[in-house]
Each structure stands twice: as C-alpha cells, then as structure tokens.
Amino acid sequence: MLRLSSLSIAILSALIFPSAVFADEGEMEVIEVKGRPQENFSIADPSTSIPQIDVSDLLDKLPGAAVNGNGPLTGIAQYRGLFGDRVNTQINGVSLAGAGPNAMDTPLSYASLILTEGLSMTRGIAPVSAGIDTLGGNIEVIESKATFDDTTGEVAAQYQTNGDRGNLGGKVNLGNKDQAVLLYVDKLKGNTDITTGNGDSINPTTYNKTMVGGEYRLNLSDNNINDESIAFGYQFLETTNAGTPALPMDIDFIRDHRFKVEGEHYINSWDLNWHMAYSDAKHGMDNYSLRDKPDTSSARYNNADSNSFDSEISIAKDAWLLGLDARLSQHNSLISDPTNASFYIDNFNDVQDDVYSIFAQWQQDIGQWNWQFGSRIKNYRTDSGTINSSMASSMTAVQALVDDFNNSDRSQVQTGLDLTINGQYQFNDAWTGIIGLARKQDAASYQERYLWIPMQSTGGLADGRTYVGQVDLDLETAYQLELGVDYDQDKWQISPRAFVNRIDNYIQGTPATDPNVIAVAAMMGDDHPMQFSNVDALLYGMDLTANYQLSRRWEIDLLGSYVRGERRDIDDNLYRIAPLKASLGLNFQQGNWIGRLEGVANAAQNKVSETQLEETTAGYALINISAGYDVENWTVRAGINNLFDTEYEDHLAGYNRVSSSDIAFGSRMPGMGLTTWVTGAYRF
Template sequence: MTKFKPNKIIRLIALFVCPVMFNSYSVYADEIADENIDDAMEIITVTNRGFEKPTVDESYAQGKTTTPDLAGWLNSIPGANVNRNGPVTGIAQFRGLYGDRVATTLDGHVLIGAGPNAMDTPLSYSTPLMVESMSAFRGIAPVSAAMNTLGGAIDVKMRKAEIDHQDHIQATGDLQTGYRSGTDASTFAAVTNFSKGDFGVMFYGNIQEGENFEDGDDREVSPTEFSKGQYGADIRYNSGQFESGLGYHYTDTTDSGTPALPMDIEFIYSNRVSYDGSFQGKTWQYNWQIGYLDAEHGMTNFHMRENTNMEKHRRNNATSDTLDFKLVMAREVGEGELTLGVDGYQADHDSVITNPNNMMFKVVNFNEVQDDRYGLFAEWQQQISDVHIHVGARLKQSQSNAGEVSTSMAMMMGNMGMMASALQDDFNNANRSVDETNVDIALSLQKQINDTLSVYVGFGVKNRAPSYQERYLWTPMESTGGLADGNTYIGDINLDSETAYQTDLGLTSKTQNSLVSTHVYFQNINNYIQGTTLGMEDMTASMMAQMMSGDDNPLKFTNVDGKLYGADVNWSYQLSSQFSVNGIVSYVRGERRDINDYLYRIAPLNAQVDIIFNNDNYIAKLNITAVDAQSDVSQENDEMETAGYALINLEGQYFFSSDLSVRAGIDNLLDKNYRNHLSGYNRVKGNEIPVMDRLPGEGISGWVELGYSF
C-alpha cells in the first residue's frame, strides 16, 4: 500500500488553520450531551428550530423543504457524508463506512426498506418539518445505541404529540411551503397538534414534487424527478411517572429517478406503526418501544428512462416487513448508572423480476428471506475522580435463511439455460440457514483537564453480520444495497461477520466564545465484505454475467481485510454579538490490507465553513464547501477518480414575527460544474450525460420557503 501523501497533510493543516479560504457547512451544529447519554459520550446534534429564532450562542438547523429526504443534514456532522444514487436515496456514510454498517434509526427504530438496492433508505422515511433533531455519536458508539454500530450510529428524533396539561383544548400547528428553481420543486407541509389534560394528538402531512435538474453546464440529468407524500399521526399520554405514545406513518413515493442504479422507482408504499413508553419505578427507569414496517416497492428500467429493447424491459416487485423492539432498564448505582437492555428485529424480504412484455419471463431474486437479529446489552457509567467512564458489552445473534429460488431462463436451450439452471440448483441445494453469535464491546473515557480543555479516549470491538444481499444474491445482478458501481455481483452464503478493532482520540477546547474539537481514529476490520473478481470456482456466474449484461468485471461478495483511519475537526468562534464563524474538516482513508488496493466509495478530504450574521429580525449566512480530489480508488471495483471543487452558497431568513418567517437562498452560486465522488455513475442511455460517467451535481439553484406557526 502506498504511503500517506505529504500534500494531504498540508491540505488538512491549511483547511484547519485558514478556514475562511475554504468555507462551508449547511446547517449549524455543536457538540452537546444527550439527556440519556453521559458526559463520556461526544455527540453532534443538529437541531431543527423550525420557526423559532435561535439565540446568538445557540446551535440550530432547519432542513430545506424542497429536498426530499434528510440526508443533506449529514453534511453538518464532522466525518459524515452521503452516498447519493438519486434524489430520494441518500445513504449515510460515516468515517468511510456506509449502508447498514452505520446504524441509522428513527426514534431508535430500525427501518429496513423493501428495495434490495437501497432506494428507500432510512433517511427517506421522514421530512424536515417532522424532525426534532438528528444526532450522531462522534467517537465509539455505545452498544446501547443500536444493533449494528460498526460505522457509528445516527438517530433521528421525530416530533411527537405535545401535551400542555390544560383543562381545555389547546390547538397549535405549523405550515410550510417552498419552491426550488433548479428542480422546479414544490412542497407543502402541515402539522396540527391538539392537547387536553394528559393527552395530546398530532396530525401531519407533506407533499413534495420535483423535475430533472441541470448541472453547471446546463445539461439535464435524467431521470432525477421525484414525487413523494408522507402522512401520519401521533397520540400520546403523559401523567408524569408514566408516558406512552402510538404513532402511524405512511409513505407514498412514485416516479422518482435513480440514474445511478439499473432501475427507477415506480412506487414505494409503506405503513409504519410504533408504540413507545416509559415508566419511573421506585428503583428502575423503564423505557420500551415496538415498531412494525410494511413496505412494497416497484421499480422498472423502462418507465422513466429510454429502453427501446422490449425484450430487456424489467420490472422488480419487492416487499418487506420488519418488526423491531427494544426494552431498556436503568438505575443509579452509587455515583454512576447501570443500564440493561434487550432489543432486536425480524425482517422478511421477497423480490421478483418480470418482463411485462413477456409473461413467461420471471426471476425469483430473493424468496422468503429471513434476516432476524437479537441482542442483550449492559452499560455502566461512573465518575471516578476527574475521569468519566462509560463501558458496555452487547451479545447479539444473527439468524438468516432463504427459500428456494427459480428463473425462467433455466428452461432455455443452450448455454444460457444450462448456466442459469446450474446457478439455481447450486443455491437451492445449499444449506441456506446461518446462525452467528457476536460480541460488541465499547469503552469511552472523558477527562476534563482544566476549565477549557478535555480529552476523550475510546476503544471498541464491533461486529456486523452480512446483509441478506451479500449472502443470498445467487445469480449475477446489481441488487447490492446501493453500491452503484455498475458491476454485477453474486453473494456467498458462508460469509463471515466483519470484526472491527477501533480506537478514537479526541481533544476539545471550549471557551465562552470558541470551540475546537479534533478527533483522530483508526480501525482494523477483519473479514470486511467487498466485491472481488470471480475466480475459477465461479466460472459459471462469470460467464452468465457476460452473456446477460456484458459485464467483463463481475464481482463476488468476499471477506477481505481492511483498515480505515483519519481525522475530523469541528470548530466555531463568536466574533461579536452578531457575527460568528464555524466549520468542519473531515478526512478518511480506506485501504485493503490483503492486497495493494483501496476500499470502495470513500469520501475525499472535505471542509466546510459558515460565516453567519445574526440580527434581531434576520439571519444571513455565507457557506463555502471545498472538496479535494479523490485518487485513492478501488481498482477491483473499477472505481473512477474525481477532481476537487469548491461551492459557494448563500442563505437568509427573515422573521416577520415569532410566528411568520421566510427563508431564501442560492445554492452553487457560481454555477460550478462538479462531480461528488460519492455520487454513482450514470446508467441511463439517451440523455446528455454519457453512460458510466459519474453523475454531476446540481447547477445554480434558488429556493424560497415560507413558514407559519399558529
């Protein structure tokens, strides 16, 4: 493996020492301690202030109503990025890890979409108006945060029904509407809350639509249109010692493009029900939650993109349902706290591919796939002298299985039929039931050195069992959980769990007017799962891939060895009562340890800075993002290099009153033509972007939104 390049160090120092030269950062963030997590945990929280004007020293964020998911909020978190395959398919990346390696939950609930290619990601199941905050653990995520925290943990807290404990009915609400010029996008969102006594009920709805966008060279990127509606309700009871709530959320996504994937979204219909509660006993505090998600997903390669070959028309209908649960007990033990918990989820998946022009064509891609995971965990935190300790362990079990698959191609004459039949029979005759038991350990230490300086040290051993795509993808396809590298893959039932050995060192300096927090981290990951070139033992799959799609580099999900290391910094400075500046710098490098290559789809060095003016009635912000070139790419994945770029964005908000405000801004002010390294490659023929070119970013775009509270 090549050595660390000195010019990278120079760039990193320059971005930190001279932030005004490389500004950006799209929402305000700060490090705070969550009310349920001790001082040994460093958490970055992005808070949606809605229509309330923040105080001078308060952090806040408000997602744009014209963006169809929450993924853009991740840009405010040091170390976080977004893998983007389309307007509604933002996949969280944190310190180089992404997908289900990063636990992304809504109110602690696991959300597993129906799409085998991650078209309905967890961050697509909400809308900015309905979000209270987004939090990410900065160092080693505690074992209580979620089942799989190999790449950290991100939790989105949704708004709940508010209870005023008044004798008469209290009615409040928010209305929000917006427009974005670059995508001709419009949105309307509304929330209404009613409260009386110890009860509260909230209703909400959100409608979003947008057209294809153009890049900085005025080329249309198609299909990037989207149409999405979300509706729901929450009813809640709170008597003081006892609280419980029942929520319902419906998502209706139609005709939304994903040009980095082989198909586009025809529809996603999902129903999500959740029940949660808490009770304060004499000794223990009890918290519980249970959730159910039922999703149906249709996708095609012909209804939103050009496909003149009717024999190649494909429709994939996928379904999934997930039941998740969590029970946590906590009590004081001396000067510390002990937490015990049990959690888990049961998920079922099916996926069938057909051709509407040929009733005989059918491929059962995934059949009766079961992916069940259960965990027991214990955490203890204690203040010993001037050191705060948080230690936890989790025992977890993964149980997976799959039904028999089939393909109509097995009935064909010739080599194609023989190969399809061989792959089908090999899978059906294999032992597809897998049980794995793993143990996660996390230790965090926080020491306050003096009034302004603190140090954080974290250690962890984290495991992740393979996804159902990595295990049960039996014939060469691109159902890869959103990898979007253009390659076809096959799975391996006998994959081992990934095991990461993690270290994290943080140093934070905080004064009345400034904050600088720097973290450096390193982790070795044994049995990291990444695509590798098919060998002689998989010659049938290799030939099948070439005959079906012309793929000359089919890959197989394989256990390899990898490592990730880097640093991230967030800082802020209050220049005066009205002016402030803040920003973040993130760097990560991912390498293979078994061969001389890099890990796939790793974010390049990037920096952001905001210069903010905060007056009595308005806020103005200058935002500039600088992204370095990425040449450390995976050769085995045929990953393309990308050039660096910088973007300038402007934003302002004016408060007519405490109830009425207007926000407006211009993104990509200089109409820069650029390519984000974490965007996929264009898979769509017949448009202005060549096939297998990396998708460009959106050109200049103005936006405006109006918000009213009552």
C-alpha cells in the first residue's frame, strides 16, 4: 500500500477540510474567471478523425504533437520533441501511474473510446494550473461525465480490415435534477497481426481489451443549477494477449481498478474544485506467449504492480486561481523464469515516487493585453527498497551491482520551481499576438533513478539498448520561449507558433562506464549499455494550423510541425525526435453528407542520436480518404487509410525486438499498409 508521510496527511486534510484563501482586489479592472481560466487549446475530435484503437492515435491531429508507438495499445505522447513523463497527461483532470516499467500501459491507454469527447492540448507553454509537471506540455482526455436532467445514450462500433480489428462500446446517462448516473463499456479486439505495404506481417500486433465503469453524481445546489455537485467514479480495465513488438516482452495481462471522487462548489463567491483518485494496477508480461523465443534465449516473465494516488484542490475568484496537489505512487517489478523456479531479479522493489505541490495563478486584462502569471513549488520525494537477484551468487559483477545499489543513498528529496508568463495582445478583430516565457523543472522517472541492473525497463524508449539508472539525478530545468500570431478573418484562420526550449540537466542515456555494468550487459548480448545521466539539450522549431473556406461546401485545412533536438554538451542530436511533418485535408459537406481527402507527409529524419545508435528514416507520403452520413441520431462513416498501400518506416515506432518475424530483428518498425474501415454510432 502507499505510505502516507506527514506532508501527504496534511495535504489530504486540506482536501477534506479546506480553509478559504482570500486576496485583496487591486485597483485595475479584472476579468471574472469561473473555474480555470480559459487557455489556448487545440482539440482533436474523435468523431471526425480516422478510427482509433487507442486515444493516443489522436495525437497526430494536434499541432506539435506526435505518438511514440510501441504497440497497438501502447502510444506514448510526444510534444515538441519531449515525451514520456515530461508530458503531463490527464484523463478528466486525473493523472495516475501505470504498472508497467516499460510503459506498456501508458496514461492514454486508460481512456475509454466510447467516453472520449476530445483530446485537448494546451498549445505552447502550459500554465501552472494545468498540472504538477508540465515541462513537456499538457494533454488531457475529455471524457463524458454524468449530467443532470439528461437521459441519453450511445452505441458505437468500428471495424478495420488490416488486422481484423474491431471495437464495440456503449454508454447511457440517466439523470434528473438531483442525481445522475453514467454507465459505459468498451470492448476492443485485434484478431490478427497487421500487414505492411509490402505484405509483411508485423508480429505480434493482436490485442484484447475490455473497459467497464460508471459515475454517480449528486446535485448539491438548492437553486436548480449544475455548478455544485459531488461525484463518485469507478473503472475496471483488463487487457490480455496484446503485442508490443518494439519492446522485449508482450502484454500477458493488465488489470486495473480506478476510483475517483470529485466535487465542485460555490462558496462566498469562490469556486472550489477538488478530486481524489486511486489506482490499483497489476501487470504481467513475457517473451514467449505471443512471439517465438529463440532457443538461445531464456524465458522471462515479469510481474509488476503499482498503487497510485492523485489529488487536487483549487479555488478561484476573479483573476486568481490557487491550488494544492499531491501525486503518490508505489512500484514493484519481479522478473522470473517459468522453467527455473530459483531464478529471479528484483527489477524494482518497493519504489516510492511522490510529489507534493502548491501553485498560484493570476490572469487579467490590461489594455489590449491579456496577461497570465503563474508559480508552482514542487517537493519530490523518492525512495526504493533493497534489491537482489539469484544471479548474484554466481556472478561477481551482479553481486557488485547489488551491493552498490543497496549501499547507496536511495532516498532523495528535491524541490522544484515553475514560473510562467503568457501574454496575448489583441491588435484588432483579426490579429492576436502570442508570447510565452517559462522556467520549468521536472524530476527523473523512477526507472531513470532506480534501474540498477542493465535492462530495457526504460519507460518505453524502445531503442534496443540496456540501461542502468542513477539515484542522484538532478532536476531537469527548462527555459522556454514561444512567439506566435493568430489570424481569424472571413474565410481564413491561420496560427503559426515558434518555440525555443533550452534544458539544463536533461536526462538521457550516455555510454555506461562501470565495468560491472558493462560485464553484465555483455552477458545479455548488449555491448553498448547506457546509463541515465544529466546532459544539456536544446529544442526549437515551429508548428502551424490553418483553414480556408473555399466555398459553402468545401474547406481545406493544414497542420504542420517541425522540431529540432540537439545536445548542447556534445555534437549530437536527441533521441526519437519527430521529423518534419504536414497534413493537408480537403473537406466536403452538403446536407448530411461529409467527405475528406487527406495527404500526410513525413520528411526524412537524418538528425539522429549517435550516442544511442539511432538509425535514420526516409521520408514518405500517404493518402487517406473517407466519407460519411450524419443525422441527428446516427452516423455512418467509411474510408481507406494508406490508399496506395505504401511501404514506410515510422521514425517514432521503435525497432523490432521479435525474432522469427517478417521484419528483420533490430530494424525499424514499418507502418501499416492499406486498410479499409467502417464506423457507426447510434444516439438516443
């Protein structure tokens, strides 16, 4: 179970017995803010996008965003070159840890397709109110909630030919003026492996996933308005037999129970919002059930589990927004051999990864400017239990690593500070100028800190290298600048952004120098082991969205993103940076009929990390086409992805870790070939 420190108890007390916080009103005119201030959001709508089997598929529809795909259900969010834990990822305001040490159960994999109304991204520098760690931006899944005075429902289904993939989901909301209940179920299944443009099979890419849950909401208002309520939610997720070909193991099972209680209240002109959420997740993975294990390799099974707690309380009045946050998690991971009962490796043992935080944010109109200032203080507390391995008794190098780790100061306490300034200048009705400045900090992940023996349990890096951690890693410190404009007039909307992100103590793998690490890695077949280290980095680039209304029926849209990631301490590039990409769409709508012709192009990526032996990829272009019929109660859509069955390599898809496959072991993972699809939804 999670250990609650005195600080966490204090924060929990604040959540349950909040004290009012007031500030004197200044002389300047202020804008009235109810709840969180309105921010600059980009939202991907799943109902108008290519069918998804995982919500992370929507990331490609957001400017500057991309997805690191390690398997059909294992998409890791990337924003402007930063990915993983650096990107604050939430589902309806909640951020809970997964169980997998290699991020097989990513944050977005816990989102329900039938509930998802949109994938929202704070474009540019995320405000401090968006979450505890937003160095890499903020992404949130917007899911349906139980609503009062509403009795509605929806049944939705989709099918894709490539991989024989389908999903069926349903939700129903039953609400009167006092109470509301939302119930839902999602069932997703991929029956066969997908194929590439050349007809090669990508093995394994099957999956089986079920999600069920519900929410009960009670109206606390006595004047028949919906701004005061309390809600209780529960979700159960089970995933079985799911392939992750870019990782050394596949998913045997993931089982997770999630609980949430939240409330919104209006007290003496203050808006009070709070939530508490808890997750209990268990995860099994192996290297032999879905893939052929070479005779020269040993069978391995990894049992992992996590408990996670997330809480926040915020109060808002006029220009002010103040809040407290706590995020606590505990992780265990044990590797065994099903053919040898005496074999074991403590991958992670009783790892505690906690952070407590307080923030203040102020937003106000001053002349033609709208300014937002924010500050957040964070207290990181991490620790690990002692570890061991059956290999230590027969290998002096392993015993040395065990002793070094157990004798190290594993308990770490660090304090971080985030400062943000975001401004918008209204030139006229059509033009708005954008400026953002920030100083943000983030702590190492528990894998980067406590991975003691060379392994690929790296939070989903998928580079084929083995890594060890470093207990005393410094906080990453980023200095961020964004400049842009928005133009919205008549038939045109265009929004370019340019950004620079200078990061001190950026955490990345560097060649290991410990002879014991090198010796153990060589035994595992890796002659190039890595150690997580603090380096210096620079990321810069731009992204763009644009729309033009050709006529009443026809519209074109453009989405483009470019990011460059460099090491500042040596002449090298950062790992797994999305290449220059653009999509151009032609949209048609007449009456109930809709259609879209879309071209997607990715440039070659030659700026790769030599340190991590990253391979380059060639550019490619794909054509997608779709059409649909949408009326009040039902919708049907159909289409073809990769119309010309193009063979290509996705730079963010990692490397094949499966032997006896159509794809060469260690080579870049190719993309999906031609697939036809159909979706339908009925609303009542």
